[in-house]
Amino acid sequence: AQKITQTQPGMFVQEKEAVTLDCTYDTSDQSYGLFWYKQPSSGEMIFLIYQGSYDEQNATEGRYSLNFQKARKSANLVISASQLGDSAMYFCAMREPNNDMRFGAGTRLTVKP
Amino acid sequence: DGGITQSPKYLFRKEGQNVTLSCEQNLNHDAMYWYRQDPGQGLRLIYYSQIVNDFQKGDIAEGYSVSREKKESFPLTVTSAQKNPTAFYLCASKAGIYGYTFGSGTRLTVV
Numbered sequence: 001a002q003k004i005t006q007t008q009p010g011m012f013v014q015e016k017e018a019v020t021l022d023c024t025y026d027t028s029d030q031s032y033g034l035f036w037y038k039q040p041s042s043g044e045m046i047f048l049i050y051q052g053s054y055d056e057q058n059a060t061e062g063r064y065s066l067n068f069q070k071a072r073k074s075a076n077l078v079i080s081a082s083q084l085g086d087s088a089m090y091f092c093a094m095r096e097p098n099n100d101m102r103f104g105a106g107t108r109l110t111v112k113p
Numbered sequence: 114d115g116g117i118t119q120s121p122k123y124l125f126r127k128e129g130q131n132v133t134l135s136c137e138q139n140l141n142h143d144a145m146y147w148y149r150q151d152p153g154q155g156l157r158l159i160y161y162s163q164i165v166n167d168f169q170k171g172d173i174a175e176g177y178s179v180s181r182e183k184k185e186s187f188p189l190t191v192t193s194a195q196k197n198p199t200a201f202y203l204c205a206s207k208a209g210i211y212g213y214t215f216g217s218g219t220r221l222t223v224v
Contacts, residue, residue, distance in 0.1 A: 033212075043220070044217045047213075050212055100161060102158075103156040104155055106153075
């Protein structure tokens with residue numbers, strides 16, 4: 001089965017600085033999708049950004065960008081100008097061939113004032 | 114506004130008791146999913162349904178059951194066979210290939 005690896009259980013960043021959350025994936029499929037979700041302490045999962053395997057440009061959504069390196073099978077999330085409200089769990093996920101999603105274990109980001 | 118409604122937000126279950134978690138969506142999405150999340154961990158797939166009256170087991174289906182009688186509804190029953198049910202349960206739905214919409218979750222605790 002496809003596998004998603006997030007190697008950073010916890011990360012700290014100073015307010016207004018940028019931070020990179022790592023994600024690597026394992027798949028033999030050519031067509032797949034990569035996602036990042038944010039989970040605040042309230043529990044809901046908030047969609048942040050999507051990257052298709054055939055997209056040549058790295059995805060960007062406001063302060064979020066996805067550093068997609070296909071050959072290395074990595075899809076790191078970059079958050080620029082961190083805010084206190086960015087403190088949350090962040091999950092990387094991959095859409096499988098049957099269109100189901102497989103999630104990594106998550107990274108807890110803490111933004112320091 | 115369209116979305117997914119999960120209820121209740123908190124649920125307490127006694128040993129040996131079956132409980133049902135509700136998940137309703139008004140997004141007209143075909144596919145619906147149930148995930149379990151344990152503290153500090155990612156999401157694990159319990160069951161999913163691509164169309165009405167059809168559903169498939171996920172990675173951790175033992176001790177759970179579901180039904181899909183209506184497109185809008187996908188309830189999850191946690192049976193007494195589930196030996197460690199204390200967890201956070203998330204329901205999601207999907208239309209097309211671009212990710213999921215999630216509900217706000219139900220936190221189940223065994224007392």
